[in-house]
Each structure stands twice: as C-alpha cells, then as structure tokens.
Amino acid sequence: MISSDVIRGYNDTIILYLLLEKESYGYEISKRIKELSDDKYVIKETTLYSAFNRLLKKGYIESFHREQTFGKKRTYYRITESGLLYYQDKCREWELTKEVINQFIREDYL
Amino acid sequence: MEMIDRYIYAVTQKLPLSQREDIAEELRSLIEDMLEERVQGEDVTDNDVVEVLMELGDPRQLAQKYKGTKNYLIGPELFDSYMLVLKIVLISTAIAISITFIIKTIINPVTILDHFVELIVAFVTALPAAFGWTTFGFAISDHFGEINAKDLEIGTEWKPSDLAPIPDEKRQIKYYEPIVxxxxxxxxxxxxxxxxEYLGVWIFQDGFSDVVPFLNNETYTTSLLFIILIMGIGITKECLKLIYGKWTxxxxxxxxxxxVISTIAVLFMINGNAFWNPDFLLELTQAGVITENSDGYRTVSMIWNQSTLWILVLLVVGLIWELIDGLIKANKK
Incomplete structure (x- = not known):
C-alpha cells in the first residue's frame, strides 16, 4: 500500500479519470481507486471530500443530487470541460515526470 | 440506528456551521454505503454499525480531517513581511525599554535597583505583548486576505506575459521608509x-528635580489606550505599505x-480639557520656570493654549499630504 507525497499530487487526476468514465459519488470512487490499484492505494473519505471541494471551486467538476432507491438522496459529481483540459495537462505532466525520474532509476538496483 | 445519528452529531458538532449540513449528508451516505457493502443485502445489525463506525474512527479526528482546509495562522504570502515587522517591533521595543532604563538611571542613579526591576518587568510584559499584537494583526489580515490569494491561484498557469511592469522608481515605496x-x-x-512621568518640562535645581507633565495624570489610563490605538493604526498602515511595496x-x-480613523481617534482623545495637564501653567510657575505676568508667561501660555489646535492642524495636514503624495505616485505612468 502506498501513501506518499508523490501520489497525493495526483489525487485530483485520479478522481477526474474516474469521473471521465462516468458520473459518480464519493464512496464509489474510493472503491474504484482501491480496486484499480489492486488495494495498493487507498484514499481516505475525508481526503476525497476535500478534493471534491477543491475541484468544485476550481470549476473542474460539478455536483448534482440524484434520488436513489428508498428515497435516499446522494451527491453525484461530473467532470466539466475545463476539468477535462486540466486532466489532459496533468497526464502530459506525468509522462514528463516519469521520463525524467526514470533517468535516475537503475533497474538492476531494484 | 441511533448510534449513527450520534456519530454524525459528534463529528459535525466540531465543524464550522457553514460546513455542518453538507458534511452530515456526505457522512450519512458514506456510512449507509459502507453498511450496504458489508451486509450484502442482509439486514443491518447493531454489530455492523459498530464495526463501520470503528472503521471511520474517532469522530473528533474525523472532524479535524474534514475541516482540514487551513492549519496555519499566517500563510506563506505574508510570512516574510510578518517576520520582518516582528523583528523591527521586537528590536525597537527592546531598545526603547533599555533607553528608558538608561535615562532613568542617569537622572536618578540612587534608585537604580528600582529602575532595574522596572526594566525586567517591562521586558517580560512588553515583548510578549508586542509579539502577540503583531501576530494578531497579521493573522487577521491573512484571514481576510485569503480570498484574494485564492483568486490569484486559480490561474494556475503562470505566463511571463502576466508579469506586471516594474513600477516607476517614484512609485516604489522605499523599503526602509515603513521600517523607520x-x-x-x-x-x-x-x-x-x-x-x-518623564513626559513634560524637566526642572533642574541642583541637578534634576522634577517634571511638569504635559498630560493629565488622572485621565492618563484612558489617554494611553487611545495613544496605543492610534500608534497601532499607524503601524498597521506602515505594514500595508511594506506588503504592497509600491503606490497603487x-x-x-x-x-x-x-x-480618517486615526484622525477621529485623535480628535476624540485630544478634545476637551481632560487630556492635557490642567495645572500645567500653574505648576510651571510654582517650579520657578516662568514668572506670572511676565512676557515669558504670556508667550508660554499662548503656545500652551493653542497647542491642541496646532497639533491637530499639523496632523491633518500631514495625513492629507501623505494621501496626495501617494495619489500622485500611484498615478505616475
């Protein structure tokens, strides 16, 4: 399991990726992250909550309520146009980061 | 299910009012989701609830994490100015206290021990107070300036073309001016x-003997509050100049x-007889500095009676001049 500073900077990217797949809500997203990372990365609910707030403020996602069965109401999120642009930026940034850091990683030391 | 309500209450109670409803809703659907996953369609038992709540952990810690927006008093934008002002304030406070001690000792060397105790007391009371007020002032401006800083951050991509032109030499506020x-x-x-007690006319008869104070001793406590307030406003103003660095x-x-605020405060303080020493001329005569009905007496009495007016005029002219000067500099291309 990882919980490092490196990955923290990409929490928003991870969330946006999942919202690109489909509109979703907090708990589902945290489960998907756990699932897709093979239980190696677990994001805390509170981290997720503040990430949503941040992304909402920046206009990268928008929220709406959706009625569930049994009359439950749940906050859903969807990605916006500028959220997609930001996501693409972050993807390029990661490619570059990976490339640079890889220059300093020696496979035979692993 | 009552336990869930209690848990949500325990968490939200620790949160600012504005966030409570939102987080309560969020937390409730989270708990329900976690329960649903746990029981997989079966009935939820109290035991399931306990386990889910245990997983979420201490409500106080959870509240802390939900809140977790800002855990500093003075942010990085203001920190440099804060440290600078803090240093200036602490150093000048220490210097002023020491000078006070030296002067008192020179004037009255016999009671040096008393002066020394006063020196220690002054250090212990004034330095923490100076520290506290400076920090308080900056914390306040950080709090209210936060929204501004966020606006700036939104344009994450910084471009060289965004750079503001270097302000004209004349628009810049010299670094040392606010410091002085x-x-x-x-x-x-x-x-x-x-x-x-040394603020007045010093009387020398076989060395230093007495002081005829300018201010009214009986109302001094009230006056002092005003004086500190006015000076505090002045320091705030200089801090603003330091932070802006140029006239805008x-x-x-x-x-x-x-x-305007400080002029009102000064007017409030200085108006009326209670501020100045009402027996100033009498005491001066008694001390033998001036003789009644002499030319000297008339001159001193005229100066004394008109001093309030002239201090006010000078102050207002000074403040207006500062504004005009700033306005001219701000509008320089």
Missing part, C-alpha cells in the same frame, strides 16, 4: 507606556480609510 516609521511608532508606544490606488484607498 514602525520603529518610530514602537518607540513612542514604549515611551508612553513606561516613562510617561488600492493602497491609497486603504490609507485614506486608516487616516
């Missing part, structure tokens, strides 16, 4: 707080507001 002013204000505050119309507006 803050030092000056701090020295004045310390002087008023710790050595008001926004800075001029702030300074105009601050100047």
């Amino acid at each position: 002013s803050i030092t000056f204000y701090t020295l004045l505050i310390i002087m008023f707080v710790f050595s008001n 119309s926004k800075l001029v507006t702030y300074i105009a507001i601050v100047n």
Whole structure:
C-alpha cells in the first residue's frame, strides 16, 4: 500500500479519470481507486471530500443530487470541460515526470 | 440506528456551521454505503454499525480531517513581511525599554535597583505583548486576505506575459521608509507606556528635580489606550505599505480609510480639557520656570493654549499630504 507525497499530487487526476468514465459519488470512487490499484492505494473519505471541494471551486467538476432507491438522496459529481483540459495537462505532466525520474532509476538496483 | 445519528452529531458538532449540513449528508451516505457493502443485502445489525463506525474512527479526528482546509495562522504570502515587522517591533521595543532604563538611571542613579526591576518587568510584559499584537494583526489580515490569494491561484498557469511592469522608481515605496516609521511608532508606544512621568518640562535645581507633565495624570489610563490605538493604526498602515511595496490606488484607498480613523481617534482623545495637564501653567510657575505676568508667561501660555489646535492642524495636514503624495505616485505612468 502506498501513501506518499508523490501520489497525493495526483489525487485530483485520479478522481477526474474516474469521473471521465462516468458520473459518480464519493464512496464509489474510493472503491474504484482501491480496486484499480489492486488495494495498493487507498484514499481516505475525508481526503476525497476535500478534493471534491477543491475541484468544485476550481470549476473542474460539478455536483448534482440524484434520488436513489428508498428515497435516499446522494451527491453525484461530473467532470466539466475545463476539468477535462486540466486532466489532459496533468497526464502530459506525468509522462514528463516519469521520463525524467526514470533517468535516475537503475533497474538492476531494484 | 441511533448510534449513527450520534456519530454524525459528534463529528459535525466540531465543524464550522457553514460546513455542518453538507458534511452530515456526505457522512450519512458514506456510512449507509459502507453498511450496504458489508451486509450484502442482509439486514443491518447493531454489530455492523459498530464495526463501520470503528472503521471511520474517532469522530473528533474525523472532524479535524474534514475541516482540514487551513492549519496555519499566517500563510506563506505574508510570512516574510510578518517576520520582518516582528523583528523591527521586537528590536525597537527592546531598545526603547533599555533607553528608558538608561535615562532613568542617569537622572536618578540612587534608585537604580528600582529602575532595574522596572526594566525586567517591562521586558517580560512588553515583548510578549508586542509579539502577540503583531501576530494578531497579521493573522487577521491573512484571514481576510485569503480570498484574494485564492483568486490569484486559480490561474494556475503562470505566463511571463502576466508579469506586471516594474513600477516607476517614484512609485516604489522605499523599503526602509515603513521600517523607520514602525520603529518610530514602537518607540513612542514604549515611551508612553513606561516613562510617561518623564513626559513634560524637566526642572533642574541642583541637578534634576522634577517634571511638569504635559498630560493629565488622572485621565492618563484612558489617554494611553487611545495613544496605543492610534500608534497601532499607524503601524498597521506602515505594514500595508511594506506588503504592497509600491503606490497603487488600492493602497491609497486603504490609507485614506486608516487616516480618517486615526484622525477621529485623535480628535476624540485630544478634545476637551481632560487630556492635557490642567495645572500645567500653574505648576510651571510654582517650579520657578516662568514668572506670572511676565512676557515669558504670556508667550508660554499662548503656545500652551493653542497647542491642541496646532497639533491637530499639523496632523491633518500631514495625513492629507501623505494621501496626495501617494495619489500622485500611484498615478505616475
């Protein structure tokens, strides 16, 4: 399991990726992250909550309520146009980061 | 299910009002989701609830994490100015206290022990107070300035073309100007707080013998509050200059507001007889500095009676001049 500073900077990217797949809500997203990372990365609910707030403020996602069965109401999120642009930026940034850091990683030391 | 309500209450109770409803809703659907996953369609038992709540952990810690927006008093934008002002204020406070001690000792060397105790007391009380007020002032401006800073951050991509032009030499506020002013204000505050009894006309008869005070001793406590307030406003103003670093119309507006407030405070303080020593002329005569009905007496009495007016005029002219000067500099291309 990882919980490092490196990955923290990409929490928003991870969330946006999942919202690109489909509109979703907090708990589902945290489960998907756990699932897709093979239980190696677990994001805390509170981290997720503040990430949503941040992304909402920046206009990268928008929220709406959706009625569930049994009359439950749940906050859903969807990605916006500028959220997609930001996501693409972050993807390029990661490619570059990976490339640079890889220059300093020696496979035979692993 | 009552336990869930209690849990949500325990968490949200620790949160600011504005966030409570939102987080309560969020937390409730989270708990329900977690329960649903756990029981997989079966009935939820109390035991399931307990386990889910255990997983979420101590409500106080959870509340802390939900809140977790800002855990600093003075942010990085203001920190440099804060450290600078703090240093100036602390150093000038220490210097002022020491000078007060030296002067008192020179004037009255016999009671050096008393002066020394006063020195220690002054250090213990004034330095933490200076530290506290400076920090308080900056924490307040950080709190209210936060929204502004966020606006700036939104444009994450910084471009060289965004750079503001270098302000004209004449628009810049010289780095040392506010520093000198803050030092000056701090020295004045310390002087008023710790050595008001020396604020007056010094009488020398076989060496130093007495002081005829300018201010009214009976109302001095109230006056002192005003004086500290006015000086504090002055320091705030200098801090603004230090933070802005150049004359802009926004800075001029702030300074105009601050100047109006301090003029009102000065008017309030100085108006009426209670501020000045009502027996000043009498005491001066008794001390033998002036003789009644002489030319000297008339001159001194005229100066004394008109001093309030002239101090006010000078102050207002000074403050207006500062504004005009700032306005001219701000509008320089």
